[in-house]
Amino acid sequence: MKTTQKSGLLDPYVPTPTKPWNKRLVTHLLNRTMFGAKVSQVNSVASLTPTEAVDLLFQPQTLPDPPGSWVTEAPDFNSPYNTQRMAQLRTWWVRLMYEQPISIREKLSLFWHNHFVSEGQTVVIPQYMYIQNTIFRQMAYGNFRELAKQVTRDPAMLIYLDGRYNVVGNPNENYARELLELFTMGIGNYTETDIREAARALTGWILSGLNSVFVPSRHDNANKTFLGQTGNFNDEDIINIVFNQPVTAKFICRKIYKNFIHESADMTYAAQVIDDMANILRNNNYELAPLLKTLFKSKLFYSDDILSSVIKSPLDLMIGAIKLLNIEFDPSFINTRLNFVISQASSAGQYILEPPNVQGWVGYRQWLSTLSMPTRTAFLESIVTGFQKNGQPTGFSVDALQFALSFPAPNDAYQLTKDMTQHLVRLELTPKQIGVLLEVLLDGTLIQNWNINDPLAASRIKKYLKSLVYLAEFQLG
C-alpha cells in the first residue's frame, strides 16, 4: 500500500517475534470474516501467511444450488407454499454459513442483507427474497455502485419500499428516502426536496413475473433537480450522482468499519482510517475487494485494541460456537438442527430474512439485553449439555472427547485448558482465570492423574466448556 494514508494503520501487518502470526490471530480473522471456524480450518489457515490467508477468503466460489426448484416458479402472493418456502430459504442460507469453505462470501451476504434491507414478511414471495439474496452473494465484494443499481431495480426491494407504486404524478418517496438516508449517503447530506426529486426520477419500475420491468408511461420524463444538478434523470442517473458525492464512500466505509473493526467510529484514529478507506474505495471506482483485502491485512485489524472488541451477533455467536466446538450434524437431521439455531438466534433478536425494520439490526450493544443475554448463554449451554433450559433435548451436543483430541496435548491438563480456551476466546485470560477453568476441568482429580482416556474425561470437559461459555469473554469476537 502506498502511504497516501493519513493514519498509516492500513499498512499491512507483518508478523514479528512480539506479534507472531499465530492461531489467536487466525481465529480472529476467521471469526470476523466467517461464522467461526473448526479447529482443522484454523490449523490450515495458520500455515499460510497473513496475505495468503486473506486472499483465500476472497477466492471465487461457484453459486450454491438453489433451495428448491420453486425459485423459478411464477410468483403468487396467495400461494399456500410461500411461508414454508421462505423458511426453506432461511435454513438453506444458514446451512451455507455453517458449511462454507474458507470464504468471506456469506458474512458479506449477511452484511448486505442488513444494509439493503428487505423483510420477508412484507415481500411475501420467497422467490424474490432468493433473487435478492443471490445478488448479495454474487456481488458480495463486487462493485458497490453496481450493487446499489441492482438493488434499486430488485423486485423484493420494489415491493419492500414501494418502488412499484412510484409513478409519474403520484410519487411515493419511500425508497428514495431510504436510498439516500440508509443505503448511500446518510442523513444530513441532502434535503427533503432532493428526496422528492429523486422519487420522481425513480418512477416507472414495476414487477412482471420474477423480473422488474421499466414502463415508460409510468416514468416522470420532466426535468428533476437533484443534489444541485438538473436533468431528465432516471434511476441510474440518480445513483451516479449519489456516487459522485465524496460522502457516499465515507458513509459505507464507516459502516464497514463499525461492522468489521469496532463500533466506536468516532475516535480520532478511527475517523482517519475511515477517510483512508473512503479514498481506497473511490480510487478503485467503488470496487469493494481492494478495500476489504487492505482492511483485513492491516496492522489495525490485528492490533490488540481491536481483538475481541465486538459483541457477537446471535448468528455469529451460535453458528460460531457450533463450528468452534467442531460439532458435526447428522446429515439426515441437519435442517432440523439448523432450524433450532435459527429459532434461538431469533429469540436473541436476529431472525434472518426478517430484520426489525428498514434500518436493519443496529447490532453492537443492542445485541445484549437482559433478555437476549440469558437466551444466548442458554443456547451455548444447551449445545454443551445437549439439553435446553426447559429440559427438552437439543438432539445434538459437542463431542467433548473429539474436541479435546483435536488439540496437540490432550493428556496435559494445563496445556489442554490453555489451548481450548485460546481457541474459544480471543482475549488472553489471566492466569487466575485459566487456573479456575483448569480446576473445573480437573474436577477434583490431581493434575498429574489427568488422562483423556479416563471414562469421566468427557463429562469433565463438558463441565469446563459449560463454565467457559458463561464467561462474558465468549460474548465478544
Add this chain to the structure above:
Amino acid sequence: MRRRDFIKTLAVSSAGAALTLNSIPLKALGFNSVLSKILNPFIETDKVFVVIQLLGGNDGLNTVIPYQDSLYYTRRPVLGIPQNNVLPLPNTTMGLHPALTDIKNLYQDNKIAIVQNVGYATPNFSHFRATDIWHTASNSNQYFTTGWLGRYLKEEYPNFPNQMPPDPMAIQIGISASLSLMSQVGDMSLTFQDPNQFYQLVLGSSYSGYEKVKTLAGPELDFSRRVAADSLQYATRVKAASDNGQNLANYPPNNTLADQLKIVARLIDGGLQTRLYVVTMSGFDTHTQQLTPHNTLLGRVNGAINAFMTDLVLNNITGRVVGMTLSEFGRRVAENGSSGTDHGTAAPMFLFGDLVNGGIYGNNPDLVNLVSGNLVHQYDYRQVYASVLQQLFTASNQELLNVLYQQFNTLPLIEPQQAAPPEKKHTYSLGQNYPNPFNPSTEITFTILKDSFVSIKIYDTAGKEIQTILNERKPAGTHRAIFDATGRNLASGVYFYKLTADSFSDVKKMMLVK
C-alpha cells in the same frame, strides 16, 4: 413518596447510629424478596406510567379526524373516512376512527385525554432520527445519547447502579432496550418478553471472571457483565410478581399490543414496584393501500387499551396507572398516489387512565396553513412529557429542567399527585424508636386515625422476622410499644420495625449496640 426521599428519611432518622442505610448494600437487600416486601409499603402509593410506542409514524389525521373540515376530504379523496363512519367526540368538531369504539367510550367516561398537533420545530422525516428525537427529548438539531425516561430515573435513583433498587426501575417488553430508557450510566430498564420464560432462561446461570481489560474490549466486557448481572438479579422478582398477579379482563387474541399490556397489568397487580413500562407496536408506516391495514392497527390499539383499562379496574389498581401513546411523526396531509400517506409532522397523542383529565387539548388541525404539505405543530412533545413527570410523578421544576434541559409549559393532563398522600401523613405515623441506638430495650410510638387492628413486627437485615411485639386492636390516638432484646441472643446491628394498621404501613430502622 419517592424512593430517594425514603432513603433520605431513613438516613436522617438513624442519624447518630454507627451505620446508615447507605452502607447497607441495597443490592444485597434486593436479592431478598422478604425484605423487599417489607419495604414495599413505602412505594405502593407510587404511580406507574406506561408508554405505548406506535412504530412507523401513525396517521394522526385518520385517527382523530377533522370530519367537519371539507379540506380533509379534498386532500384525502380515497383515504378520507366518510363522515357517517366517524365516531364523533361530544362537544367537539372532531371524531375518532371507526375502529376506536372503546376508546370513544373511555373518552366519554373522562378517561382519555387527546393532545392535538404534537410535534416540534423543524421536524425530521426520517423514521430513525425522528424516533431518536422523541426518545431523547432533543431539539431537531441536538444529538443526545440518553433518553428522557432514563434521565428521569437517574434523578430518582441517583445511586444506581452502585445501589440497585429491589425491583427494576423500568421494564421494556421486547428484545432490546429503548433509547428512551438510557441514562448517563447506561440502560435503566429490564428487558424481556415473557416473565416465566425469562426466569427459566436465567435460572441456574452463573457468571464469573472479573478482570479489567485495557483494550477496546474492556468496556464491552464490562457491559456484558452488567447486563448478565441485571438479568440474574431481577428474574426472580419478576417471576414472583407474575405469579402473584392476575389478569381479570379478557385480552383480544392475535394482538401483540394486548399481549404486552396483559403482562404489564399482571406485574403491576403482582406488586412489582416498577414505575415505567415501555411497549411497542409496529406497522404504522402506511405508504401504500393504507385503509385496511390502518383499520386493523387501530382496532388492535383499541382492543388492547380497553382490555388493559378493564383489567386495572377489576384489579382495583386503576388509580395508579397512566398510559400514553407516541409515534415518531404523523403523516402528510394529502394522500399519495398509492392510496397511502408519506411521512408527515404533528399528530395527536393519547393519554389514558383514571387519573387523566379527559378531553381534547388544542385546536383542530389547521389544514390550510401547511409547510411543504405538512401540519404545523401546536404543542411541543416535551410539554406532554413535562406534564406527565410533573403531575404523575410530582417532579419539581428543577427536576424537569434536569431531565428535559429546557423549561416547557405544562398542560393539566393529569390530576396532580402528591408526594405522600396528606391524610396518611397527618393521621397515621410511625415514630423513631427511643433510645436509639439501644441496649437492650427501646420504645416505639405510633399514631392511628381510627380504631384499627395494628401489628408491629421486627426484622433483621436479611428480612427474617425476629418478633411480633404488637398484634391487636387499638383505639384512635398515639400509642407505645416496647421492643426488648433481652435473652434473644441478637447480634449488634441494624434491625427494622414495621407497623401495619388498616392500609397504612411504614418501616423504620433501629440499631442494637451491645
